[in-house]
Amino acid sequence: MKLKKEVSSADFLNRVDQCEGNIFYKTDEGDQLNLKSQLSKYLFLVAVNAPSSASLGEGEILFSDSDYKLLKEYLDA
Numbered sequence: 001m002k003l004k005k006e007v008s009s010a011d012f013l014n015r016v017d018q019c020e021g022n023i024f025y026k027t028d029e030g031d032q033l034n035l036k037s038q039l040s041k042y043l044f045l046v047a048v049n050a051p052s053s054a055s056l057g058e059g060e061i062l063f064s065d066s067d068y069k070l071l072k073e074y075l076d077a
Helices: 011-016 037-048 064-075
Strands: 024-025 033-036 060-062
Touching: 011 037, 024 064, 033 037
Parallel strands: none
Antiparallel strands: 024 033, 024 060
């Protein structure tokens, strides 16, 4: 699923920390960042805040069904 365009990346990452399973951000190039990893969170923030990058909604969020309720307000249905 895609992230909503108006999502605060800091708020989203705080919510990811509350999830039980791993949450992945899949880039357009096919890379997958495990957002439970501090290094991946840093790379995610750099990627989405770079002037030449696309908006947050360009990548895809991969997660388990059990974490949907925690993330649904950040996802574009």
